[in-house]
Amino acid sequence: MDYVTTCGHIGAPVKTxxxxxxxxxxxAVVEAAERGEATTITKHGKPAAVIxxxxxxxxxxPAGRLSFADLLMRIPEDLETERDPSPMHVPDL
Numbered sequence: 336m337d338y339v340t341t342c343g344h345i346g347a348p349v350k351t352x353x354x355x356x357x358x359x360x361x362x363a364v365v366e367a368a369e370r371g372e373a374t375t376i377t378k379h380g381k382p383a384a385v386i387x388x389x390x391x392x393x394x395x396x397p398a399g400r401l402s403f404a405d406l407l408m409r410i411p412e413d414l415e416t417e418r419d420p421s422p423m424h425v426p427d428l
Contacts, residue, residue: 351375354383 350372357364357376364374368388376384387395401409 349373349375349385351377351382353380354378357386 350367352360352364352374354376357374364376364386367374368386371388371390373388373391374386375382376386
């Protein structure tokens with residue numbers, strides 16, 4: 336298993352593994368996440384997924400957070416908006 340270490344955005348190094356190596360060492364990848372270490376998994380040399388500690392995942396994807404669609408559905412139907420009544424400007428091409 337060859338780890339490639341790159342710089343993470345939080346300052347901690349992020350380990351990078353190929354999908355093949357990650358499959359062969361999944362237990363080690365999960366143990367690293369339990370220690371607070373993230374691991375990027377690459378497929379054909381390009382990042383495809385990141386295994387992160389549960390705490391990080393909960394911070395990134397909090398439970399109960401409304402989706403964009405939910406927020407749109409909460410806009411009152413009788414919402415008054417102002418529109419510019421002047422005609423649209425057609426640019427000279």
